[in-house]
Amino acid sequence: MKLLVLGATGATGRLVVDQALAAGHTVRSPQKVDARPGRERLSAPA
Numbered sequence: 001m002k003l004l005v006l007g008a009t010g011a012t013g014r015l016v017v018d019q020a021l022a023a024g025h026t027v028r029s030p031q032k033v034d035a036r037p038g039r040e041r042l043s044a045p046a
Helices: 011-022
Strands: 002-004 026-029 039-041
Parallel strands (some): 002 026, 026 039
C-alpha cells in the first residue's frame, strides 16, 4: 500500500513510518525524511 504521512519527522510520525515500512508499505511525506528504502519525499509542484 502507498501511504502519505503528514508529520513524518515528528515523534509519532516516525513511529508510523517505521511500522508502515516494516509491514512492506511505501511511505511518502512532504517533509524531509531520511533516505531509507521505501521512503520518498514529495517535491513541490512546478
